[in-house]
Each structure stands twice: as C-alpha cells, then as structure tokens.
Amino acid sequence: MNGIDFGRVAVLVVFVFNGLLMLSLIVGKGVHRRRIKSHERRRVAYLTLLSRQLAAPDRSVEMGSSIAGDPAFLDALIDIRTSVVGSESDELSWIVGRHGVMETYARRLERRFPVTPRLNAAVALAEVADESWAPLLMDHLGDREPEIRIQAARGLARVKWTPAIDAIVERFGVETPWVRTRFEDTLLTFGSKATWPLVAYVRVNHKFDSLGPAAAIRTIGRIGDRDAVQSLIAILQSSQDPEIQIAAIEALGILGVPLAMPSLERTFLSDDWRLRAKTATALAMIAEREAIPILTTGLEDPNWWVRRNSAAGLARHREGIRNLHKAIQSTDPFARDAAAEALADVGEVIAARERIDAGSATVDDVELIRFIESELAVKA
Amino acid sequence: MILEAFRWIGYATILYFVVMQLYLFALAVYSGFVLRRNYHMRRFGRINEMLSSQTSPPISIVIPAYNEVAGIVDSVRSMSIVSYPRFEIVVCNDGSIDGTLETLIEAFNLTQVRIPYRPDIETAPIRAIYRGRGAVDITVIDKENGGRADALNAAINAARYPYVLCTDADVVLDGKALVRGMQRVVEDRERTICVGGNIRPINGSNVGLGHLITPGVPRGMIARMQVLEYLRTFLATRPAWSALSALPLVSGAFGIWKRSAIFDVGGYQPGHLGEDLDLTMRMHRYHIDNAIPYRIVYEPSAVLWTEVPDTVRVLRRQRIRWHRGLITAIRDFRSMTFNPRYGTLGMVTWAAFFLFEFLAPFLEAIGWVVVPTAYFLGALDTETLILMILLALGAGLMNSLVALWLDEPYGFFNRPIDTSRLIVIALIENFGLRQMTVYWRVRAAFGARKTHAWGNMERRGVANLGIEA
Numbered sequence: 001m002n003g004i005d006f007g008r009v010a011v012l013v014v015f016v017f018n019g020l021l022m023l024s025l026i027v028g029k030g031v032h033r034r035r036i037k038s039h040e041r042r043r044v045a046y047l048t049l050l051s052r053q054l055a056a057p058d059r060s061v062e063m064g065s066s067i068a069g070d071p072a073f074l075d076a077l078i079d080i081r082t083s084v085v086g087s088e089s090d091e092l093s094w095i096v097g098r099h100g101v102m103e104t105y106a107r108r109l110e111r112r113f114p115v116t117p118r119l120n121a122a123v124a125l126a127e128v129a130d131e132s133w134a135p136l137l138m139d140h141l142g143d144r145e146p147e148i149r150i151q152a153a154r155g156l157a158r159v160k161w162t163p164a165i166d167a168i169v170e171r172f173g174v175e176t177p178w179v180r181t182r183f184e185d186t187l188l189t190f191g192s193k194a195t196w197p198l199v200a201y202v203r204v205n206h207k208f209d210s211l212g213p214a215a216a217i218r219t220i221g222r223i224g225d226r227d228a229v230q231s232l233i234a235i236l237q238s239s240q241d242p243e244i245q246i247a248a249i250e251a252l253g254i255l256g257v258p259l260a261m262p263s264l265e266r267t268f269l270s271d272d273w274r275l276r277a278k279t280a281t282a283l284a285m286i287a288e289r290e291a292i293p294i295l296t297t298g299l300e301d302p303n304w305w306v307r308r309n310s311a312a313g314l315a316r317h318r319e320g321i322r323n324l325h326k327a328i329q330s331t332d333p334f335a336r337d338a339a340a341e342a343l344a345d346v347g348e349v350i351a352a353r354e355r356i357d358a359g360s361a362t363v364d365d366v367e368l369i370r371f372i373e374s375e376l377a378v379k380a
Numbered sequence: 381m382i383l384e385a386f387r388w389i390g391y392a393t394i395l396y397f398v399v400m401q402l403y404l405f406a407l408a409v410y411s412g413f414v415l416r417r418n419y420h421m422r423r424f425g426r427i428n429e430m431l432s433s434q435t436s437p438p439i440s441i442v443i444p445a446y447n448e449v450a451g452i453v454d455s456v457r458s459m460s461i462v463s464y465p466r467f468e469i470v471v472c473n474d475g476s477i478d479g480t481l482e483t484l485i486e487a488f489n490l491t492q493v494r495i496p497y498r499p500d501i502e503t504a505p506i507r508a509i510y511r512g513r514g515a516v517d518i519t520v521i522d523k524e525n526g527g528r529a530d531a532l533n534a535a536i537n538a539a540r541y542p543y544v545l546c547t548d549a550d551v552v553l554d555g556k557a558l559v560r561g562m563q564r565v566v567e568d569r570e571r572t573i574c575v576g577g578n579i580r581p582i583n584g585s586n587v588g589l590g591h592l593i594t595p596g597v598p599r600g601m602i603a604r605m606q607v608l609e610y611l612r613t614f615l616a617t618r619p620a621w622s623a624l625s626a627l628p629l630v631s632g633a634f635g636i637w638k639r640s641a642i643f644d645v646g647g648y649q650p651g652h653l654g655e656d657l658d659l660t661m662r663m664h665r666y667h668i669d670n671a672i673p674y675r676i677v678y679e680p681s682a683v684l685w686t687e688v689p690d691t692v693r694v695l696r697r698q699r700i701r702w703h704r705g706l707i708t709a710i711r712d713f714r715s716m717t718f719n720p721r722y723g724t725l726g727m728v729t730w731a732a733f734f735l736f737e738f739l740a741p742f743l744e745a746i747g748w749v750v751v752p753t754a755y756f757l758g759a760l761d762t763e764t765l766i767l768m769i770l771l772a773l774g775a776g777l778m779n780s781l782v783a784l785w786l787d788e789p790y791g792f793f794n795r796p797i798d799t800s801r802l803i804v805i806a807l808i809e810n811f812g813l814r815q816m817t818v819y820w821r822v823r824a825a826f827g828a829r830k831t832h833a834w835g836n837m838e839r840r841g842v843a844n845l846g847i848e849a
Contacts, residue, residue, distance in 0.1 A: 007767035014774035021781040022803055028788065029796050116420050178567035181435045222434060304498060334496075341495035349493055350513055372494040 042072035043079075050080050053095060054088045063095070068104040071120065077101070078127045093130060102129055106136055115145060122148040126155035134161040141167050149175075150182045157189035165194050169201045173212035180211070184219045195225040202235055206244050214247040221251025229257045236263055246278050253282025261288060268294055273303035280306055284313025296323045299335040307334055311342035321348065325364040328371050340371060386754035393747030394768045400736045401775035408616035408782040414623045415615065415680060419789040422560070422681045430559050430566065431463055437565060438466035439558065439636065440539030441547060444531030445471055447478040448549035451687065453487045454587065455549050460516040461591075464558040468517040471549075472535040475504075475525030484520055489513040497521075501533040501647035509538070528632075529648035529655040536642055544642070547684065548633045552582055552592050554683040561636045561682035573641040573663060574676040576627065577634030578614045580792065581607050582685035592685055595792040597801050603690040604805045605813050610688075611783040611802075615680065622678035626725035628664070628733055630676060632656035634684040641674075654705020661713045661730070668722055683790075696820050703741070703824035710738045741821035748815070773810050780806035 049063060067073040077096065084092055096102060101124075108121035122140065125133055133155070140152040141164070149171075156164035168183050175183065187194045198216045206213040217235065220228050229252065236248040249267060252260040264286070268279045280298050283291040291313070298310025311327075314320030327339035343349055349372055352365035430436045441459050445452055452471070459469055473481045484490060490510035497506055504526030512518035521538050523531065536544050543565060545558065557577060564575045584598030584607075598604050621627045632655065642648075645662045648655045660676065667674040689695040710717070710733070717734050719726040751768065754760045760768075784793075784802055793799055 004763060004767065007764070007771065011767055011770045011774060014771065014778060018774060018777050018781060021778070021785060025781065025784055025799055025803065026796055028785075029799050032788065115417075119420055176567065177569055178563070181433065181566055182429060184435055185429050185433050218435070304496060308496070337494070337496035340493070344493035344495060344511055347513075349511075350491055353491070372492060374494070 039072050039075075042070065043075045046070075046073050046076035047079060050076060050092070050095070054080075054084060054091055057091050059094075063099060065099075068099050068101045069108075073101070074105075074120075074124050074128070081128060096128065102133060106133065109136070109140065109148070118145065119147055119151075122151035122155075126151040126158065129155055129159070131159050131161060134159060134164070137161075138164060138167060141171060146176055146179045149179055150186075153183055153186040157186045160190065162190065162193055165190055165197045169194070169197050169216065172201065172215050173205060173209050175212075177211075180215050184215055184222070187219050188222055192223060192225040192227075195220060195223055195228050198223075199228055199231045202244075203231070206235060206239050206241065210241050210243045214241075214243045217244065217247035217251050221247075221254040224255065226255055226257055229255055229259055233260055233263045236267065242272055242274060245275055249275065249278040249282045253278075253285035256286050258286060258288050261286065261290060265294060268298070273301075273306055276301060276303065277305040277309045280309035280313050284309075284316050287316065289317075289319070292317060292320050292323060295320065296327075299327050299330075299338055300332050304334070304338070307338035308341065311338040312345065314339075315342040315346040315348075321346070322364075324348075325368065328364075328367055336371065340368070343368060344372075383754070383757055383759040386750055386757060387759040389746070390751045390754045390760055390768070393743060393750065394772065396743055397747070397772050398775060400740065401779060403732060403736065404612075404616070404779045405775075405782065407620040408779060408786070410623065411616050411619035412782075412786055414619040415786055415789065418619070418680055428559075430563060431465060433465065435566070436465045436559075436562060437543055437569070438468075438541040439464065439543040439545055439562060440535075440541040440639075441467060441469045441545045441553075441558075442532060442535035442539055443469065443471045443547055443549050444474055444528050444535060445476060445480050445549040446474040446525070446528070446531065447476045447480060449476070449478045449480045449483050451550045452480055453483060455551055456484070456488065456516070456518065458552040458591065459547075460518070461555070462553050462558045463555050464562070466541075467558065468519065468540060470519045470521065470535045470539050472521045472523060472531040472538075474523060474527070474531035474534075481520070481522055485510065488516055488518050488520075490518070490520055495519075495538075497538055500537055500643050503530050503534040503537065503650075506534065527650050529652060530650045532655075533647040533650070536639060536647060539639060542639055544637050544639050546632065546635045546637060548686060550687040551633055552587055552685040554592070554685070557634070557682040557684055558636075561634075561679050564677050564679050565636065565638075568675065571673050571675045572677065573638045573667070573674045574630050574660070575636040575682070576618065576622075576630035576676070576678045577636070577682035577684050578678075578680045579631055579633050579684050579686055580610055580614070581688040583688055583690055585685065587685075595685075597793060597798045598690065600690045601805070601813070602692060602695055603688055604801065605809050606688045606695075608780055608783065608802055608805055608809065611787055612779060615786040616779065616783040618678045619680055621729050622676075624724045624729065625675060626723065626729040627676050627678055628660060628725060628729050629657045630660045630678075633686050634682065635660075652705060652708060653701050654709050657705060657709045658712065661709060661716070664722065664725055665713065665716060668725075680790075692816070696816075699817055699820045700824040700827075703821040704827065706733075706738060707825060710734055741818045742825075744818050745822050748818075776810055776814075777806055780809075 046067070053061060081092060105121040105124040108117045109125065111118060125137060129137070137152040137155045140148055143149050143152065153164070153168050165187065168187060171183065172180055187198070198220050202213045202216050217232065220232065232248050232251055236245055236252070239245055239248070245267065249264065252264065264279050264283055267275050268283070270276055276298070280295060283295060295310045295313045298306050301307050301310065311324060314324050321343070324339040324343050327335045330336055349368065352361065352368050355361040355365050356369060443455065456469060456471065471484060473484070489512060491513055492508050493511045495509055497509065504524040507522045507524065510520040510522065519538060521534050523534050532546055543562070545561070547553070561575045561577055565572045581598065581603060582592070583603040584596040586593040586596065597607060618627065635656065641663060645659070645666050649658050652658045663676065689698050713730065716722045716726045716730055718731050722730070751760065751765065755765045781803070784799065784806070787793060793802065
C-alpha cells in the first residue's frame with residue numbers, strides 16, 4: 001500500500017466515523033428524550049397503582065413481572081414511602097416483597113461489575129430496604145466503591161440499625177475524607193446512641209491517629225449530647241495533638257456547657273494560635289458572662305485570627321458590644337480594627353449612622369463613625 | 381531540490397496536524413470514560429447532604445470588576461443564590477470609571493466599613509471597603525486600578541474563608557456549581573489546592589434575575605463557534621488532563637483555590653496576560669519542587685456560564701491577549717517542558733501545550749503557504765492535495781463531534797435543532813473562522829506580553845444575551 005492508498009483509506013475511515021457520529025448524535029438526542037418521557041410516564045403509572053393498592057389493598061392485582069428491576073418503579077417507591085404509615089407500610093412492604101424488588105437489587109449489589117447497576121442497587125437498598133437487609137448493608141460498609149459504602153451506611157441509619165454504629169465508627173480511621181464526612185452526617189441520624197461508641201473510639205485511638213478521632217469528636221459535638229462533656233474535657237486535657245484539641249474545643253463550644261469554661265480558659269493561654277482562635281469562638285458560643293473579660297484580652301492577641309474571633313465573640317453579648325466600643329478608642333491599632341470589623345458585622349455601624357441621622361447618637365456612635373471614616377491604614 | 385523541500389514541508393505539516401488531532405482524539409476518548417464515571421457519581425452521590433452539613437468548608441467568592449456596570453449586579457445576584465451552606469462574596473472594584481461601584485452600592489445597599497485588610501499579597505492602594513446591609517453577605521473593596529490579577533489579589537486578601545472561588549463579573553453561576561466543586565475539596569481536603577469548573581458560553585440563553593432559565597445556542601456565527609470550542613476544551617480535554625493529575629490550566633472564570641496555597645506562591649502575577657495559566661503552573665512547580673503532596677482537579681458538573689465575544693473585533697483582541705499570555709507562560713515555564721522531573725505534566729500535558737497550542741498557529745500558517753505553493757509548483761498532485769485537505773478537515777470535525785457527543789449527559793442542548801446547528805458550525809468553522817484565529821495567534825507573537833490594562837471585552841450584561849426576538 002503506497003502513501004496515496006493509505007491516505008484514501010484514512011480519509012474514508014475518518015469520514016465514515018464522522019458520519020456515524022453525526023447520525024448517533026441526532027438520533028441519540030431523540031432517543032434520550034423519549035427514554036426520559038417513557039420513564040416519567042411509567043413512574044406516574046406506578047405511583048397511581050401503588051396509591052390505589054395502599055388505599056384499598058387487593059392482593060390479587062398483578063403489577064407485572066418486570067417491575068423489580070424497573071428504575072421507574074424504584075422512583076415511585078421512593079416517592080411514596082415517606083408518606084405511608086401504619087398498615088400502609090406493611091402493605092407496601094408486602095408489595096415490594098411479593099415482586100422480589102429487594103432481592104433483585106441485592107443480587108445486583110453482590111455482583112463485581114459493572115459499577116452503575118451496583119450503585120443503583122445500593123441507592124435502592126439505602127432508600128427502601130427494611131431491617132432484614134441490614135446484614136447485607138453491613139457487608140458493604142467495606143465495599144471497594146466509596147459511594148456504595150456511603151449508601152450502605154445511610155441505609156443502616158435509615159432503619160436505625162444500632163449494631164452498625166460501631167462498624168461505621170471503626171471505619172473512621174481508614175476511610176477517605178469524603179466518605180468519612182458522609183459517615184459523620186450519617187451518624188447524626190442515630191442521635192445520642194452514637195455518642196458512647198464515638199467516645200470509646202476516641203479514647204482508644206486519640207494517641208495513635210489524628211484524623212479519625214478528630215472527626216469522631218466533631219460528630220459528638222454535632223450530636224449535641226451534653227453527657228459527653230466530661231469525656232471531651234478529659235480528651236482536651238490529655239491530648240497533645242492540635243487536630244484533636246481543636247476538634248474538642250469546637251465540640252465543647254457547640255455543646256455550650258459552662259462546665260468547660262476552666263479548660264477553655266487554659267487553652268486560651270496556649271502557644272498555638274489555632275487553639276487560641278478556636279477557644280475564642282467556643283467561649284463565645286458558651287455565652288457565659290465570665291467569658292467577656294477573657295475575650296476582651298483576646299482583642300490584643302498577636303494573632304489576627306484570635307483578635308477577629310474574640311471580637312466576633314464579644315459582639316454576641318450586649319456587654320461585649322460595650323467593650324468593643326471601648327476598644328475603638330484603644331491605643332492598640334490591631335484591637336481597634338478587630339473591634340470595628342465585629343461591630344460592622346453585627347450591624348452596629350449602620351445603627352450608629354442611623355442614630356446620628358436621627359439625632360439620638362451616643363458618644364460611642366460618634367467615635368465609631370469617626371473611626372470608620374478615618375484614613376484606611378488597615379494593616380493587621 | 382526546492383520542489384522536493386516544498387513537498388516534504390507539506391507532508392510534515394500534515395503529519396503534524398494528524399498527530400495533533402490523534403492526541404486530541406485520545407484525550408477525548410479518555411475524557412469520555414472519566415465523564416461517564418463522573419456522571420454516575422453525580423447521579424447517585426448524595427451531594428445534597430453537603431448542603432446541610434456543618435462539615436462543608438466555607439468559601440469566599442471573589443470577583444474582580446473593572447467597568448462592569450452592565451452585568452455586575454446580575455452576576456453577584458446569581459452568586460448570592462447558589463446552594464451552599466456558608467459563603468461570602470467579595471467584589472474588588474479595580475478603579476472602574478463607569479459607575480460600577482455606585483451601581484453595587486445602590487443594588488446591595490452597601491455601607492462603608494472599616495475592617496482589617498491584611499495585605500498578604502501586595503496590591504495597588506485600597507480606597508475604601510464596603511459591606512452589604514441586606515441579606516447578601518457581600519464585601520466590596522474599592523481600590524486604585526492595577527489590572528485583573530491585582531484586583532483578584534486584593535479580593536483574596538480581604539476574603540475571610542479558607543477557600544476562594546476566583547471568577548469574573550460577567551458570569552452566571554449554576555445553582556449547584558459551588559457544592560459540586562467543593563465536593564472535590566471535601567474528598568481530599570489535605571491535598572486539594574484547586575478545583576476547576578466547566579465554563580460554557582451564555583450567549584443565546586435566557587437569563588433572568590441571576591438565573592439561567594433556558595440554555596440556548598447563540599445566533600451569531602462567532603459566538604456559536606465558541607460554544608463548540610468550549611465544549612472541546614471543557615469536555616474533551618480537561619477531564620482527561622485532570623484524571624492524569626496534570627491539569628496545566630484552571631480557567632480564570634472558575635477556579636476554587638485553597639487560599640493559603642495562593643499565598644504560598646505569592647498570588648496572581650500582576651500584568652500577566654494569562655494570569656490563570658501562570659498561577660496554575662506556578663502552583664504545580666512550587667508543590668513539585670518542594671515535594672508537597674497536592675492535587676489540582678477539574679469538575680465537569682460544576683458549571684459556570686460566561687459571556688463570550690460576539691464580534692470579530694472583540695474576539696480578535698481576546699485571542700491575541702490569550703496567546704500573548706500563553707507565549708509568556710511558555711517562556712516562564714520552559715524548564716518544565718519535556719522535563720521528567722515534572723512527571724505527566726512536564727512530559728505530556730505541558731509538552732503538548734508547547735507543541736499543539738504554542739507552535740500550532742505558526743506551523744498551520746506555514747502549511748497554508750507551503751501546501752498551495754507546492755501544488756502550484758507541481759510538487760504535489762491534485763489527489764494528494766485533496767486527500768490532505770480532507771484528512772485535515774475530517775480529523776478536526778471528528779474532535780468537534782466527539783465533544784458534542786460528550787455533552788449528551790449534561791443535556792443543555794438536547795433539542796435536535798441545537799445539536800444540528802452545532803454540527804453545521806463544526807462543518808463550516810474550518811472555512812474562514814479557523815484561519816482567522818490562526819492569523820490572530822501568529823500576530824500575538826509580535827507585541828507587548830505584559831500589561832496592567834484589562835481586556836477590553838465589550839459587555840452587554842448576562843441578562844441581555846438571550847436570542848434576539
């Protein structure tokens with residue numbers, strides 16, 4: 001084959017391929033639109049059928065043998081399951097069981113390939129499966145596909161399968177950050193039942209690992225179980241790992257228990273600015289009057305994050321706002337700037353301007369606006 | 381002898397072109413696999429959980445603005461209604477003279493405040509700082525003119541959150557763009573320093589109150605050609621680069637950056653005509669040279685709509701500016717080109733940038749001169765000439781069609797008429813439009829490669845770009 005022949009073949013191949021691409025593009029768009037419409041039509045039909053069945057159960061009605069693997073049926077099932085209660089739930093479970101819906105998705109999940117039907121199956125089980133499928137979901141908490149692990153945990157949380165808590169918590173140390181954050185969200189569904197497994201996990205692991213225990217501590221804070229405060233204080237005092245200390249400070253702030261004040265006062269004296277900055281926020285969240293003098297000293301901290309967080313914390317209290325106004329007249333330019341930012345954030349600048357316009361301004365208002373309008377020598 | 385030389389130069393040019401198209405085709409096929417997986421993750425991933433999660437990292441949206449009075453309010457509004465748990469908007473008015481600042485003050489009820497401004501990156505002097513009094517968490521930095529990079533640096537200095545979305549003032553952000561982009565950050569917070577997004581032309585679409593109501597294909601040939609060009613870039617190339625961990629460019633219109641990483645490399649380089657390319661490459665170089673683990677990724681489902689030039693004059697200016705930026709970057713990062721120390725980036729993607737982006741216009745221009753000359757001198761026969769032209773056109777068309785095919789799961793152009801229009805433009809863009817672009821890119825080699833001036837893109841405002849009645 002000479003060069004010309006090769007050229008002819010190449011041109012032919014390229015143009016045949018282009019022709020096929022063009023055809024598939026135009027035909028494909030039409031097919032895609034039809035498929036979406038058909039899916040929607042089937043979903044609505046299934047919804048109608050399911051609604052009728054739930055309203056007046058008639059177990060002789062056949063819904064068709066193909067519904068088990070039909071994604072439109074699954075969508076209808078997901079749509080309807082949140083609105084059913086009592087005997088309707090039992091009836092829905094009977095319909096699902098009779099047509100082998102869960103068995104079909106379980107079989108797909110158990111396959112090794114391809115990934116799309118497996119993901120689809122995991123979503124189906126997470127959305128619709130009952131407790132009887134919990135062991136299968138437990139097995140897939142260690143699946144090689146991260147999204148399937150997430151779905152398995154979600155499904156277990158939906159049916160409140162408490163043995164899953166330990167299994168999910170145990171995976172904190174080995175999971176990817178994305179899966180770990182989704183696991184954190186999932187554990188919230190279990191509420192305070194997850195608190196002690198999380199505390200136990202932190203106690204055992206906080207000396208060997210950083211990310212897993214830190215995630216567990218954050219989750220404890222978000223669950224909001226105040227019984228965990230003593231344990232968190234103990235962890236804060238015993239850990240030398242800044243990641244864990246920061247998570248503990250954050251959690252204590254969210255829990256908002258005054259019992260944590262002495263420990264937080266100590267961390268506010270830390271050499272690590274990150275701990276001081278987090279403590280300022282936590283102290284503000286606990287919202288105790290005793291926090292105000294501590295936060296006021298934070299306005300003169302060498303680190304700007306600490307100053308900013310202290311000022312923002314003071315702005316949460318009426319008395320703190322008075323201290324911020326005083327700081328505007330401070331000789332420390334850093335404290336002045338931090339105070340001005342916090343006052344602007346809580347709307348004090350606007351309020352002061354309005355009071356000046358209305359003729360009811362205080363000395364603090366006038367000083368604040370004079371400072372705002374002064375030259376912007378704003379370097380922190 | 382001369383005839384032989386002409387013939388072989390002709391063959392070499394066509395060979396170069398075929399190799400380039402094969403490289404692009406390989407990237408498109410690989411991108412197809414990446415997009416398919418991404419599509420399933422998007423469909424099944426519980427991304428909405430991030431919206432109510434306290435673990436979602438907060439982000440500052442930074443917008444540099446210079447004479448953007450036509451579209452700034454719509455853009456800020458589109459950004460203020462995105463779905464994300466915690467974010468702020470920081471606009472930097474870079475000494476506009478068209479009333480951009482006044483428009484912002486009025487639209488968002490801004491009031492002058494005094495907040496600490498930390499110049500971690502040196503910028504032109506700041507005149508004043510404003511904060512919104514309404515529901516939108518917006519800060520406006522008013523500074524003296526210093527160019528786009530300088531304005532971005534000022535806004536990044538003023539940002540409060542650990543991640544910044546660097547974008548433009550003439551864009552509409554898709555409602556889920558932030559959460560989809562930030563999902564990639566949450567996947568690996570330690571290593572992820574940047575997430576690039578998918579940019580699409582907004583011309584021809586209907587926009588109202590900061591929302592994209594219906595996407596559409598623009599009427600004008602110039603804008604329509606760019607739709608195809610953006611599809612080729614953002615669907616057929618970048619997913620593959622990202623999967624190879626060698627993304628050499630995160631577009632300036634949509635880049636989520638770790639703020640501390642920007643400070644590490646000293647921010648955007650003022651005056652650079654391709655400041656986005658420069659920053660991305662400096663990030664790669666800094667992290668590889670210092671052996672710091674990192675990743676720069678691309679997320680195709682994080683979509684941002686932008687206004688593209690719809691006149692030849694504006695397009696010419698834009699392309700010349702872009703190519704001058706590329707030439708500067710090629711010079712600045714020449715030590716990385718074909719350097720195995722920089723892995724796939726140095727040996728494949730950045731090397732391909734050099735071969736197929738920087739050199740392409742020059743070699744293509746040589747081809748136009750040499751191939752017809754060789755034909756008229758009798759060095760090439762008619763059949764060879766026709767085969768060469770057909771092969772070049774066919775290969776170019778193939779990549780456009782593959783890009784259109786990859787767009788299918790996104791469903792923005794699902795009407796057969798839109799697809800047909802884009803196929804037609806894929807067929808005819810090689811007759812005139814392509815040559816024009818090559819000519820501008822060759823011209824770009826002659827002239828200044830640094831300026832503090834903004835590109836003179838004439839804005840109509842994103843809300844005024846719908847199909848004319």
